[in-house]
Amino acid sequence: MALTRDLIIQGAQVLLVLALAPLLTGWVRKVKARLLRRRGPPLLQPYRELLRLIRKEAVLAENASWLFRVAPYMIFSAIWVAAALVPTFSIQLIFGRAADLIVIVALLGSARFFLALAGLDVGTSFGGIGSSREMMLAALAEPAMLMIVFTLSLMAGSTQLSSIAEYMIGPTVGIRISLALSAVALIMVALAENARIPVDNPATHLELTMVHEAMVLEYSGRHLAMIEAASSLKLLLYVSLLAAIFTPWGMASTGQSLAAYLLGAAVYAAKLAAGGFALAVFETSIAKMRVFRVSQFLGAALMLGLLATLLLFVSRNL
Amino acid sequence: MGLAALLGTVAALLALGILVLPLAHRRPASPLVYGTTLMLCGIALVIATRHLLTRGASAEDLVLPLGIPWLGAHFRLDALAAFFLLVVNLGGVSASLFSLGYGRHESAPGRVLPFYAAFLAGMNLVVLAADAFTFLLAWEFMSLSSWALVMAHHKEPGTAHAGFVYLAMASFGTLCLLLAFGLLAGPQGAYAFDQMRAHPPGPVIAGLALLLAVLGAGSKAGLVPLHPWLPLAHPAAPSQVSALMSGVMTKVALYGFVRIVFDLLGPPEWWWSVPVLVLGGLSAVLGVLNALMQNDLKRLLAYSTVENVGIIAIGLGLSLAFRATGIGWAASLALTAALFHVLNHSLFKSLLFFGSGAVMMATDERDMDRLGGLIHPMPLTAFAFLVGAAAISALPPLNGFASEWLTFQSILVSPQLPQWGLRFLVPAVGAILALSAALAAACFVKAFGITFLGRPRSARAQGASEVDAFALAAMFGLAALCLAAGLMPGVVVDALAPVTQALTGAHVPVQRGLAWLSLVPIAESRSAYNGLVLFTFIALSTLATVVAIHRLASHAVRRGPAWDCGFPDASPATQYSAGSFGQPIRRTFGTIIFAAREHITMPLPGDPAPARLELQLRDFIWNWLYQPLGGLVGRVADLLNHLQFLTIRKYLSLVFGVLIVLLLLLAVWR
Numbered sequence: 011m012a013l014t015r016d017l018i019i020q021g022a023q024v025l026l027v028l029a030l031a032p033l034l035t036g037w038v039r040k041v042k043a044r045l046l047r048r049r050g051p052p053l054l055q056p057y058r059e060l061l062r063l064i065r066k067e068a069v070l071a072e073n074a075s076w077l078f079r080v081a082p083y084m085i086f087s088a089i090w091v092a093a094a095l096v097p098t099f100s101i102q103l104i105f106g107r108a109a110d111l112i113v114i115v116a117l118l119g120s121a122r123f124f125l126a127l128a129g130l131d132v133g134t135s136f137g138g139i140g141s142s143r144e145m146m147l148a149a150l151a152e153p154a155m156l157m158i159v160f161t162l163s164l165m166a167g168s169t170q171l172s173s174i175a176e177y178m179i180g181p182t183v184g185i186r187i188s189l190a191l192s193a194v195a196l197i198m199v200a201l202a203e204n205a206r207i208p209v210d211n212p213a214t215h216l217e218l219t220m221v222h223e224a225m226v227l228e229y230s231g232r233h234l235a236m237i238e239a240a241s242s243l244k245l246l247l248y249v250s251l252l253a254a255i256f257t258p259w260g261m262a263s264t265g266q267s268l269a270a271y272l273l274g275a276a277v278y279a280a281k282l283a284a285g286g287f288a289l290a291v292f293e294t295s296i297a298k299m300r301v302f303r304v305s306q307f308l309g310a311a312l313m314l315g316l317l318a319t320l321l322l323f324v325s326r327n328l
Numbered sequence: 329m330g331l332a333a334l335l336g337t338v339a340a341l342l343a344l345g346i347l348v349l350p351l352a353h354r355r356p357a358s359p360l361v362y363g364t365t366l367m368l369c370g371i372a373l374v375i376a377t378r379h380l381l382t383r384g385a386s387a388e389d390l391v392l393p394l395g396i397p398w399l400g401a402h403f404r405l406d407a408l409a410a411f412f413l414l415v416v417n418l419g420g421v422s423a424s425l426f427s428l429g430y431g432r433h434e435s436a437p438g439r440v441l442p443f444y445a446a447f448l449a450g451m452n453l454v455v456l457a458a459d460a461f462t463f464l465l466a467w468e469f470m471s472l473s474s475w476a477l478v479m480a481h482h483k484e485p486g487t488a489h490a491g492f493v494y495l496a497m498a499s500f501g502t503l504c505l506l507l508a509f510g511l512l513a514g515p516q517g518a519y520a521f522d523q524m525r526a527h528p529p530g531p532v533i534a535g536l537a538l539l540l541a542v543l544g545a546g547s548k549a550g551l552v553p554l555h556p557w558l559p560l561a562h563p564a565a566p567s568q569v570s571a572l573m574s575g576v577m578t579k580v581a582l583y584g585f586v587r588i589v590f591d592l593l594g595p596p597e598w599w600w601s602v603p604v605l606v607l608g609g610l611s612a613v614l615g616v617l618n619a620l621m622q623n624d625l626k627r628l629l630a631y632s633t634v635e636n637v638g639i640i641a642i643g644l645g646l647s648l649a650f651r652a653t654g655i656g657w658a659a660s661l662a663l664t665a666a667l668f669h670v671l672n673h674s675l676f677k678s679l680l681f682f683g684s685g686a687v688m689m690a691t692d693e694r695d696m697d698r699l700g701g702l703i704h705p706m707p708l709t710a711f712a713f714l715v716g717a718a719a720i721s722a723l724p725p726l727n728g729f730a731s732e733w734l735t736f737q738s739i740l741v742s743p744q745l746p747q748w749g750l751r752f753l754v755p756a757v758g759a760i761l762a763l764s765a766a767l768a769a770a771c772f773v774k775a776f777g778i779t780f781l782g783r784p785r786s787a788r789a790q791g792a793s794e795v796d797a798f799a800l801a802a803m804f805g806l807a808a809l810c811l812a813a814g815l816m817p818g819v820v821v822d823a824l825a826p827v828t829q830a831l832t833g834a835h836v837p838v839q840r841g842l843a844w845l846s847l848v849p850i851a852e853s854r855s856a857y858n859g860l861v862l863f864t865f866i867a868l869s870t871l872a873t874v875v876a877i878h879r880l881a882s883h884a885v886r887r888g889p890a891w892d893c894g895f896p897d898a899s900p901a902t903q904y905s906a907g908s909f910g911q912p913i914r915r916t917f918g919t920i921i922f923a924a925r926e927h928i929t930m931p932l933p934g935d936p937a938p939a940r941l942e943l944q945l946r947d948f949i950w951n952w953l954y955q956p957l958g959g960l961v962g963r964v965a966d967l968l969n970h971l972q973f974l975t976i977r978k979y980l981s982l983v984f985g986v987l988i989v990l991l992l993l994l995a996v997w998r
Contacts (some may be wrong), residue, residue, distance in 0.1 A: 013778055059936075064877070067886055068882075068884065069885075069887075071890035072890070074887075075702060075707075077781065083874060086873055087873055088866065089871040091869050093863075105862075107846075107856055107863035108856065108865070109861075110855055112736055113729075116722065116723060116733075119721075119722075119723060119766070120718070122774075123769055127773060130909075131703075131782065133783035133890070134892035135892065135903065138782075138903060142912050142913075145769070145909075145910035146916055148769065148770065149769075150760065152769075153765075153766050157758075160740060164740060167854065169737070170853070200632075211570055229880075231882065232877055232882065236877070301912075302915060307914075318834065323743050
């Protein structure tokens with residue numbers, strides 16, 4: 011009985027993240043457009059785009075290999091699974107016991123690994139530029155992320171995301187320096203990982219500074235749809251992660267009534283809206299960096315994460 | 329019983345090496361030798377595995393009347409030896425299987441076959457030895473036979489240099505180990521490991537022996553700054569030997585370290601972990617950064633071995649720190665992580681070297697800038713190499729991730745260490761571990777992407793074809809083991825329990841009864857990982873995606889020219905190459921670590937001369953440590969050269985003087 015209930019919650023979570031991800035992307039675009047005094051596309055536009063891409067034929071380069079066709083499935087499912095493991099409306103997720111926060115970071119790393127390989131597959135210069143830069147950014151963003159994971163795990167005494175969220179709800183947490191440092195670092199990493207503005211521009215093509223868009227340049231049709239959906243899911247994942255760690259209130263825990271779960275979902279939707287709004291405001295108020303300044307930006311995130319961890323090694327109360 | 333059988337297989341390997349000498353140039357010699365080594369290593373593998381799984385807690389001893397008369401040759405099969413024998417012989421089996429196909433392409437089988445069997449015998453003997461004399465003899469035997477294998481193609485440019493550097497480093501390592509054993513044996517000359525174990529040395533002697541063991545075993549394993557021979561020697565050898573040297577021999581060196589430090593030195597001091605952690609961290613980050621700068625596929629793999637040895641050393645160092653502090657369960661966790669990574673690295677590094685061997689078989693090239701597009705003619709090799717690359721990049725649910733996850737878990741319990749020095753060192757080491765894991769992923773995107781993807785960069789890469797069934801079987805077997813160890817890490821952790829029990833007095837909780845083959849190293853509320861469930865979850869969601877796409881999406885596929893933003897260039901030279909892929913990382917990290925400088929010479933407008941890009945990288949360790957050292961040795965040799973041309977009277981007075989000095993020393997000492 012309990013197992014069935016846990017499985018239903020996990021299933022609901024799997025479907026919820028998939029359903030909400032394009033909406034979040036549309037919301038960010040809408041707010042950005044409004045801030046620029048444009049009307050902007052309707053909120054549901056990303057869904058329409060995905061449907062349109064799915065219905066179109068896929069054009070493959072002549073020398074694209076099997077890896078090029080398999081990679082979108084790998085990328086999409088890795089990110090989907092990772093997004094399904096981050097608590098949204100319910101703290102306890104049954105598969106969360108099989109995969110802690112380190113696994114979620116590694117799953118995102120797997121998706122990046124295959125995306126970078128897909129960028130190299132056709133053998134064009136744009137694909138190579140995207141892949142090599144993506145791996146350079148990842149070489150700083152991933153350790154920064156892991157240092158944040160270390161900080162949170164040291165505080166909560168667990169690498170399980172549900173335990174961390176429970177700890178953050180609990181009364182013992184208080185205001186801590188290391189928590190503040192890791193929050194700043196996590197936001198910096200999230201911006202870089204989602205190819206958002208100070209690091210990369212999600213709305214650009216034909217620019218020598220592009221990273222993510224350069225890798226997916228050769229994709230079209232259903233393959234591109236999966237990659238676009240994966241990008242939306244990744245954005246949702248990071249917003250959910252920030253919400254689950256730093257604003258964990260309102261999530262339902264085991265044994266509560268259906269109403270608690272519904273309330274949790276409503277609160278989660280509000281958190282997503284707030285996160286998307288903040289992202290749009292941030293993006294419109296800042297300019298993009300040169301690509302080699304990004305390494306300093308991410309290096310700062312890594313140092314903040316390391317500092318936060320070090321403080322916890324020095325004293326449990328910092 | 330098991331020990332005697334193991335020694336029998338070692339003797340058979342040695343006999344094979346000798347018997348094949350007169351036949352080695354004949355055509356059927358190659359399948360005969362590799363077939364026999366495959367069988368013998370298989371037998372040894374079965375015995376070692378059985379001992380580890382069923383009688384892990386017990387040990388077998390045997391003394392043979394060989395070697396020094398009053399000492400004899402001691403052999404011992406305990407849990408630690410059984411685990412490393414498993415690693416050695418698994419490598420031996422897969423390398424022999426691979427060579428059944430690959431060996432046919434060998435141009436000088438007479439220089440490879442006898443030493444190949446001897447090399448395998450030497451590695452087995454090191455692990456079985458239970459006295460200092462036998463250990464050092466076997467160690468030297470292993471070094472020299474592998475040196476002979478490195479020199480197999482001695483006429484190729486660079487091989488002679490590689491062989492020289494390797495020989496020098498191997499001699500240095502053995503010298504250090506000799507001194508370490510001398511210190512442990514003490515003035516009464518107790519050379520058997522049993523005697524050393526029974527009388528552990530005092531703290532000063534033990535500390536000295538630890539440093540000597542780090543230098544001796546570290547030079548063989550490739551710890552920075554003792555690593556320069558690896559990227560020279562490993563690529564020079566034939567590929568199955570590279571796989572054994574990188575995947576297995578470095579592990580035998582680590583076995584030597586574990587045997588001396590964890591077993592013979594007695595209770596550790598906390599500062600012992602510091603040199604191990606520092607050198608491990610340096611190796612991890614410098615190894616992977618160097619690997620990223622390489623164009624040669626096998627050199628890249630050799631540098632990546634330096635990185636992985638560093639990761640293992642970090643685990644060992646943490647274990648030492650915990651053990652010195654008396655936190656047995658954490659010591660066993662860190663040791664389990666390190667030994668698990670030993671097994672994993674031997675699996676995927678052998679696989680990757682086989683892949684590079686397959687590429688060389690098909691194209692006769694290992695310069696990545698002359699390869700590319702090999703996924704089309706060699707889809708199976710490409711798939712196996714991809715699995716190895718994903719495993720070494722620590723992608724879940726493969727095995728590399730499981731051992732790295734365990735290492736991270738042991739770092740996360742280290743705030744319990746009371747020493748302030750370690751409290752600052754361990755988080756820094758953790759950051760370095762995270763950094764090197766991310767860089768390793770970049771490195772293997774490069775290795776796979778430039779070699780197998782894109783368009784062929786040379787005619788040889790264009791005309792490649794898939795390799796034979798033996799080579800493919802070896803690669804796919806290892807790939808399957810990588811997946812299996814990743815999905816069922818609990819099985820490996822349980823198998824390691826007797827080893828950690830013997831060395832740290834504790835073991836990680838038994839994983840066997842846990843639901844769904846979960847891995848719970850400490851407690852479930854703290855951390856758990858389940859590769860099987862994760863794999864199933866990923867497989868299900870991929871399946872759902874495939875079904876949905878199949879139902880909903882258009883099936884139409886059209887092949888067309890590459891888009892490339894509307895400016896496709898027909899020349900494959902416009903692709904990203906190995907050098908250009910590494911450029912962003914070189915620019916981010918290399919300006920300090922390699923003092924990387926780029927000089928661009930642009931011709932004036934209208935001038936048809938080509939533009940030039942010159943890249944300058946410096947190897948500080950080579951320039952500041954080895955070159956001055958080499959120069960010093962040369963100058964001392966020049967000075968001592970005068971001694972060769974003395975008259976007999978001067979020689980006699982020299983001998984007399986030395987005698988007086990020694991007697992005086994003795995008199996003062998007493």
